Each structure stands twice: as structure tokens, then as C-alpha cells.
Amino acid sequence: xxxxxxxxxxxxxxxxxxxxxxxxxxxxxxxxxxxxxxxxxxxxxxxxxxxxxxxxxxxxxxxxxxxxxxxxxxxxxxxxxxxxxxxxxxxxxxxxxxxxxxxxxxxxxxxxxxxxxxxxxxxxxxxxxxxxxxxxxxxxxxxxxxxxxxxxxxxxxxxxxxxxxxxxxxxxxxxxxxxxxxxxxxxxxxxxxxxxxxxxxxxxxxxxxxxxxxxxxxxxxxxxxxxxxxxxxxxxxxxxxxxxxxxxxxxxxxxxxxxxxxxxxxxxxxxxxxxxxxxxxxxxxxxxxxxxxxxxxxxxxxxxxxxxxxxxxxxxxxxxxxxxxxxxxxxxxxxx
Amino acid sequence: xxxxxxxxxxxxxxxxxxxxxxxxxxxxxxxxxxxxxxxxxxxxxxxxxxxxxxxxxxxxxxxxxxxxxxxxxxxxxxxxxxxxxxxxxxxxxxxxxxxxxxxxxxxxxxxxxxxxxxxxxxxxxxxxxxxxxxxxxxxxxxxxxxxxxxxxxxxxxxxxxxxxxxxxxxxxxxxxxxxxxxxxxxxxxxxxxxxxxxxxxx
Amino acid sequence: xxxxxxxxxxxxxxxxxxxxxxxxxxxxxxxxxxxxxxxxxxxxxxxxxxxxxxxxxxxxxxxxxxxxxxxxxxxxxxxxxxxxxxxxxxxxxxxxxxxxxxxxxxxxxxxxxxxxxxxxxxxxxxxxxxxxxxxxxxxxxxxxxxxxxxxxxxxxxxxxxxxxxxxxxxxxxxxxxxxxxxxxxxxxxxxxxxxxxxxxxxxxxxxxxxxxxxxxxxxxxxxxxxxxxxxxxxxxxxxxxxxxxxxxxxxxxxxxxxxxxxxxxxxxxxxxxxxxxxxxxxxxxxxxxxxxxxxxxxxxxxxxxxxxxxxxxxxxxxxxxxxxxxxxxxxxxxxxxxxxxxxxxxxxxxxxxxxxxxxxxxxxxxxxxxxxxxxxxxxxxxxxxxxxxxxxxxxxxxxxxxxxxxxxxxxxxxxxxxxxxxxxxxxxxxxxxxxxxxxxxxxxxxxx
Numbered sequence: 002x003x004x005x006x007x008x009x010x011x012x013x014x015x016x017x018x019x020x021x022x023x024x025x026x027x028x029x030x031x032x033x034x035x036x037x038x039x040x041x042x043x044x045x046x047x048x049x050x051x052x053x054x055x056x057x058x059x060x061x062x063x064x065x066x067x068x069x070x071x072x073x074x075x076x077x078x079x080x081x082x083x084x085x086x087x088x089x090x091x092x093x094x095x096x097x098x099x100x101x102x103x104x105x106x107x108x109x110x111x112x113x114x115x116x117x118x119x120x121x122x123x124x125x126x127x128x129x130x131x132x133x134x135x136x137x138x139x140x141x142x143x144x145x146x147x148x149x150x151x152x153x154x155x156x157x158x159x160x161x162x163x164x165x166x167x168x169x170x171x172x173x174x175x176x177x178x179x180x181x182x183x184x185x186x187x188x189x190x191x192x193x194x195x196x197x198x199x200x201x202x203x204x205x206x207x208x209x210x211x212x213x214x215x216x217x218x219x220x221x222x223x224x225x226x227x228x229x230x231x232x233x234x235x236x237x238x239x240x241x242x243x244x245x246x247x248x249x250x251x252x253x254x255x256x257x258x259x260x261x262x263x264x265x266x267x268x269x270x271x272x273x274x275x276x277x278x279x280x281x282x283x284x285x286x287x288x289x290x291x292x293x294x295x296x297x298x299x300x301x302x303x304x305x306x307x308x309x310x311x312x313x314x315x316x317x318x319x320x321x322x323x324x325x326x327x328x329x330x331x332x333x334x335x336x337x
Numbered sequence: 338x339x340x341x342x343x344x345x346x347x348x349x350x351x352x353x354x355x356x357x358x359x360x361x362x363x364x365x366x367x368x369x370x371x372x373x374x375x376x377x378x379x380x381x382x383x384x385x386x387x388x389x390x391x392x393x394x395x396x397x398x399x400x401x402x403x404x405x406x407x408x409x410x411x412x413x414x415x416x417x418x419x420x421x422x423x424x425x426x427x428x429x430x431x432x433x434x435x436x437x438x439x440x441x442x443x444x445x446x447x448x449x450x451x452x453x454x455x456x457x458x459x460x461x462x463x464x465x466x467x468x469x470x471x472x473x474x475x476x477x478x479x480x481x482x483x484x485x486x487x488x489x490x491x492x493x494x495x496x497x498x499x500x501x502x503x504x505x506x507x508x509x510x511x512x513x514x515x516x517x518x519x520x521x522x523x524x525x526x527x528x529x530x531x532x533x534x535x536x537x538x539x
Numbered sequence: 540x541x542x543x544x545x546x547x548x549x550x551x552x553x554x555x556x557x558x559x560x561x562x563x564x565x566x567x568x569x570x571x572x573x574x575x576x577x578x579x580x581x582x583x584x585x586x587x588x589x590x591x592x593x594x595x596x597x598x599x600x601x602x603x604x605x606x607x608x609x610x611x612x613x614x615x616x617x618x619x620x621x622x623x624x625x626x627x628x629x630x631x632x633x634x635x636x637x638x639x640x641x642x643x644x645x646x647x648x649x650x651x652x653x654x655x656x657x658x659x660x661x662x663x664x665x666x667x668x669x670x671x672x673x674x675x676x677x678x679x680x681x682x683x684x685x686x687x688x689x690x691x692x693x694x695x696x697x698x699x700x701x702x703x704x705x706x707x708x709x710x711x712x713x714x715x716x717x718x719x720x721x722x723x724x725x726x727x728x729x730x731x732x733x734x735x736x737x738x739x740x741x742x743x744x745x746x747x748x749x750x751x752x753x754x755x756x757x758x759x760x761x762x763x764x765x766x767x768x769x770x771x772x773x774x775x776x777x778x779x780x781x782x783x784x785x786x787x788x789x790x791x792x793x794x795x796x797x798x799x800x801x802x803x804x805x806x807x808x809x810x811x812x813x814x815x816x817x818x819x820x821x822x823x824x825x826x827x828x829x830x831x832x833x834x835x836x837x838x839x840x841x842x843x844x845x846x847x848x849x850x851x852x853x854x855x856x857x858x859x860x861x862x863x864x865x866x867x868x869x870x871x872x873x874x875x876x877x878x879x880x881x882x883x884x885x886x887x888x889x890x891x892x893x894x895x896x897x898x899x900x901x902x903x904x905x906x907x908x909x910x911x912x913x914x915x916x917x918x919x920x921x922x923x924x925x926x927x928x929x930x931x932x933x934x935x936x937x938x939x940x941x942x943x944x945x946x947x948x949x950x951x952x953x954x955x956x957x958x959x960x961x962x963x964x965x966x967x968x969x970x971x972x973x974x975x976x977x978x979x980x981x982x983x984x985x986x987x
Contacts, residue, residue, distance in 0.1 A: 026825060028824065028825035031826075032825060032826055108873070109874060110873050128875065129877075131749035131876065131877070132748060132749075132827065132876045133876075135828070135829050136829065136874070136876075138825060151877070152749035214746040215743075215752060217746075225743065228743070229744070229745075
């Protein structure tokens, strides 16, 4: 660290000509511009500093009410949002799908209208159905943050992954990021694809064809137009995929995929697609190892790799709180 | 388009009230006053408020070191008050915050808070809150390059480079070598609304 | 006493006779009495149809009227009024009601209610299997005797190939007195193991939205099966709502091989594509609509699929246009995409949407009218039940639709007669509308 704090942005920074933050919702990264991502990253730096304090709490969102509405069980993401909101001094209400009104069959629409009526300003929603946050955003005044919807998107996970990669690799332009596993059913993968594409990374996805989305062909044929997702290099062979990788991201394998005939066995999957030390040797020395969690150690990733010095998996969790603070702060304090 | 800062943007069409030489002298004088008032500099910390308070704090530290060479350099920190402000939405197109960097634990220290322009006192109020979140200083003093009046809170500077009475619709802009390419303080008359939003720092 | 109605000076299009000329249509005692340039000269009062198109009332082979059981979605009264507004004078009511139309009692109930409360003619379709469960055949002969004109488990396919074979064989003996083959079995072709939990077409939009897709093969594999069974049994299979390139090609080949296969296509499968799910009717936060009003089974597919359906319609592979009018309550659609009900409320937009094909120069107006009138009649052999239906022949039912093909209007679902406001066309401007509908000589809809 430098002896003296620097003035931000290297002197005559173009701070004042950068575009404004006019976003009312964070639903996915597909419509984030590079400057918008930069704003989040920069704000996250400040939030990391707050989290490093003895008392990690600031009054930025004092008097604001943030609701987390989770239709899917999720300890990590919900806790991460709650910590983020509290660190900013906001009041937090957690509503889980097991709670009474939701269980009594109240519709999503009625539930969110109620939460708005009780005075929430920001709604964080996690839902098993793709698009649920979009339905909500269209019909409420609250700022909506997508905390993960179906197979579709998980933008704050994408942002925290980008933040983690950037803090190790700097500019991601031309960096080779390999995402391994169930791309077809992974909202984490999708949001990462959009963010990485915007930042100019070279993206490689690696999975058996049964875990690749429709239209993502492993045979090197050009994807059909119009593109459903950003262009990527598709590999079914892990060794080839890992060649020269700067980042190796293993995705969680949902164990129920076996039942639906997408994979013959865990054993075979692990043999073909597990990120282990031997395989990782093909990546660039010191390549960053990531996983959105929770991990099935011994399936998609070996315990040794998950705990190695190259692993940023724990750091992802810490960065998650900071990124969510940044997102909540920007939504709450952005131009009304 | 918004004015491009630095090169001909910030400070344009303004009436010069302090020249580079005036700024240099004001910094020197404040440094002397700080030394005078804080006999033992051991427990003094200079904390500049982002953005232009930070280079000012560094200059004060350098000046102090110059005439108190035996004592070594006074530590300098940077304070961001973004997360403590109560007036952002109305003013900024883009809420910008950066990390606070304090070189030392401020508990029990004599903190000199440094800012470029003092006006309503609201930024200082936020800065006090922010500082106290980091510990309990023995005292907090306030140094500003320019005091332009219009106080809305009971806040009084301990060190002032220059008092510049202004009308409320005027703007005082401090330009510094480190951030703007030159040292100068200008008064901008009848501030336009757009500029007010972009530049709205005090 | 002889009640009569004269429609004067319109461009009369009657696909059966090939008539396409300015003429008067005279209706007496509920039947067509005359069609000729001066037939209405004598009439003291007449409907002035100058500048309008006059054609036989439209016939829909595929309508969900929801009654009994789902009266909050639609009733026979509201559904038939919606049909009249859409220019339809005959609709075939699908049996997926509650209880399902798997007994003569339900068929009779539908007929009786339509008689009492309906604006137009309702021809009921009976279930293929008891409770639409796909396990045991319904009492098809009783259903036929009660008035069923065809059989279908629509909403679901007849998944069990063996049962489908037996249904076809059994139905083949149920010949209407007017002759022809037995009553057709209409199949909703969708291989459930392939469509699984799919909620839209498997294609780039589904990938973009993270929604589970229904591959075209889910439909095509069952169309192929049904064609094979038509060949095996010699009984007529009618393929409901064809939606893919592959299905059209399979049906085309089956027809050229002389197999008793007929097919229908909906206006939305002809004119819309899966992008409707993505884009929705208006701008939306995040730019993705997830428009539940475009969720339908079979799903809206690609524009290539739509083009193939149109080509099939024009070359005869597909016999007719059917609305698959599937009204739903607001709450059935105002929910998560996965949970939303499938279906489009289509009766009132069918003509306007199909006319876009005419305005784009892809179909001639008489050909379109044929596919809305005599096409469906012949596909299901409905003229064996109602003589000369779908035509303006002398003695035919006095069912006439008046169209202004040029009039522009904006789709406002809240003004629908149907209780189902579920349409992906909300807010869209369509060119061409129904001006009036005459059923058995009575004006049942008049918007002149």
C-alpha cells in the first residue's frame, strides 16, 4: 500500500463525464454497460473498506427498508444480502416461501404489492421461476434486485465473480475464463457470460452436451443467429478447455440431474469434469479457481483444489457482501 | 455535454480570487498555525476529505515537515464521506464513493480534518460522523482553504486560508495541481443548474 | 311468416362456388335464399354492404368454451358472443371442461346451453378417453348419438399409442348418416416425455430467458405416430394446432400417400413467433417481457415454422385455420411464467391477425376465407351434420360474415366479449375487422 492515500482516478479523471447511474433495478447483467459495471466495481472497493472496519456499519441507507423475498431456500445469498443491507444501516425484513401468506397460496403479485404497501423501498427476490423478478419489476415502484431466478440470471453473483476476477487479474480483456459444468441450468453461468463478454474476456464453457443449452454446439459450428447468449468457445474435453486458462470456474452439479438422464453417474462426471490438481496444471500457473458454492467437493472440484492457494472461493463469499452493498447503495442513492 | 474537468473546464468563466501563489502562502500559513497550536505533533493526524482535501492535507504535511524537520512527517489520511451524506440524491447524477484510507488508528489522536471549501457545514457534519466511526479522537480540528459562509450547521473552522464572502448562487471552485492541472481559486457567478449538479460538492 | 334479410352491394366471396363478385345476399327463414347481383333489388330494407366483403360465417374446429366447470374463464354465452364478434357462426367446443365431456349428459348440456344462451351454433366434441385420463375409451357411440361431431382429449395427447389405435378403430364405425368416414379423432400431438416441463418453444428465446423448452420433435414424433396409426386403421386423424416445419412435411407426405389425415393451424402459429414471449407488447424493465400471454400449447415457434405452416395451408397440407381459443382468468396469467396457464384468447383477433397475411401479400383473401369456412367444414366433415354449412349455397344456413378488410383497429382486451383477455396482441393495431355477423338470418353482431 502506498504511503499516502491517492486522489482518486489519477488526477484529472473523467469522473464528471462518466454516465450517470440511472438503473432502477438489477435484474441481469445482459443490459449492463461497461461503465455501469465499473461503477459497481468502484463502489464495491469502498464497501470492502467498510467491511474491513472494526464496526462494519455506515448510515448510508438509514431509514430505508429492504425486503428479501426468497421462494427458494438459500442460506448464503439471503444472508449475504441481509448483511449488506445491515452494514448500510437499512432495516431488513426477511420473507421466506415457508411463511404463512406465501404458503397460503397468495400470488407473487399480491405478495409484492403487500410488501410495497408496508413501505419497503428495495425488494430482493429469489425465485425458482425464470422471469419472476421481471414480473415484479414491471408492477411495483420498489427497486428490484434479482437474487436468482430459475435458470435465468443471478446478477449479483455475476458481479461478485467479476469483482473477484478483476481484483486478481485487473483488466479482463483477453483473459481466458473457463466455466465448467451445468451451463444449461445455471443462472450463475448465464450472468457471468454476459458480464464477462461485456468486459471483453475470452469465455470457454466446458460440459457434456446434455448440460449445454440448446444451440450451444460443441462441434465448433458457429452458433445460430440470433444469439441467445454471448459467443463462447464450447469444449466437451476438460483438458483442452483448461489450456492456458486464467480463471477456472467450476459450477455446482445439481445432484437431481442424474435422475433426469442428463448424466450416467456422479463417478463418470467426476472422472471427466472434476477440476483437480492434475488437470489444473494445464491452466496458466496461478490461475484463479472459483466456485459459486455450495460445493460438492469430490464431484465438480477436488478438495485439494478448493482449498489451494489458487482458490478464491472464500474470497467470493466476502466479496459477495461488498458487491451487494454496492448494488443496494447505488439503487437507493442513484438518481430518483 | 458536461464540462470536462481540468483542461479548461473546471474554473472556466470564473473570477480569480486566489492565485497559485496565494494558495501556496495560505497552505504555508495554515501549516504554521497547526504547528503552533499542536505543540507536540506526535499524535496529530491530517485527514483530507475527498477529493481536494486529500492533496491539501498532503501539502500541509509536507510544509509541516519542512519547518519541523526533526519531527518527521505527520501522517495523512483520506476520508470519503459519501456513505454519511444526507444530501446526495438531489445533487449528484452519480453517487460516487471511494474507500476511506486512514494511516493510523485515530483513537486518542488529534485529528485535523482538511477540506477545500467550507460552506453549509453539512459535509463536515458527515465527516465528523465518519471519523468517529473509526474511533474516538482526542480532538478534531478543521482546516479549510476557503470559507465562503452560508453556514447551516453550528460548525466553525480552526484554520482558514481565506474568507471569501459570496452570494448563495455563486460557486467557489478550488483548482489544484494534483487534480486539475493548476492551482487557483475562482468564484463562478450565477451557477448554471447542470454545472451545479455535476460539480455539486459542497 | 317469412322473415328475411338482405345484404346489398358487398363483394361476395364464397369459396365453394368460386364466387367473388359484387352481389346481394338474400336470406329467408334462416337460410340462404339467393345470391346474385340483383337479388336484393326488391327489398325495402337492406343491410348496405358497399365496400365490405360478404362471406359465409366462419367455422372454428377448436374452441374452448370452458363451461361447465370453468365459468370464471368463459361461458358458453360469453364464448359464443366472442365468436360472433370474431365473425364465427359455428364453433366446435373442446371437451376439456369439468366434468369433461366424456358422457352424453355433458354433450347434451353443452348443446342445450348453447341453444338457450349461445349467440351462434356450437358443435360439441367428445372426449376420446374417460376423464381425459388416457386410460379407457369413453363411450364414443353414446357421445356421437348425443351430438358429438368429433373426439379429442385436447389439452393432452392420447399418449398411449395402443389406446389411440383402438380409439381410431372404434370411431371409424361411427359414421354420420350423410356418409363418409367415421367421426374424426383430433389429437393434440405432444410427446410428454419430450415436452416434459417445457413452457415455450425450445430455441434461442428459451435459452435467452432460461425457460425450459418444448422441442419441435415433441410434436413431430407424435404426428408421425398418428399418421402411422391412420394408415394402420384407415380411420381419420385430425392433427390439432400444427406448429412445426416437420409436422407440416409429415402431414403433406401422409396426404399425398392418400392417408385419412387432416390438420389445422392457429392464427397465432401462422403469424407470431417465440420472440413474442421475449418482447411482449410494451417496453419492460430489463428489456425481457416473459410475456405469459404468449404462453400457449403448442408454443409459438420460429418464423420458419410459421412460414412452413402458411405454406402448408396454401398447398393443402393443412386444411383449415382454427383459433384454439383458450380463455383464461387474469390471475391465470398474472403470475410467474412457469406457473402461467397456456392459451390465447383468439376468437376476436383471428381475422385481424390472419388478414396481416393478406395485407403482406402472402395469401389471397378468398383463400383465407376458404380456410376459415369450407376448409374446417370439410376437415371434420361438419356438412354431414349441418347441410351446406360453410357456404352461401341456396338452402345453406343463413350464416354470413361482413368484413371490412381495410379498417384499422387496436386490440383492447378489456373490450373483448370473451372473459379471457389473455392475448399477446394487446395494444397492437390490426388491419381488417368483422363489421357484422349474421347467424341463421339473425344479426348477432353489428358494428357498422
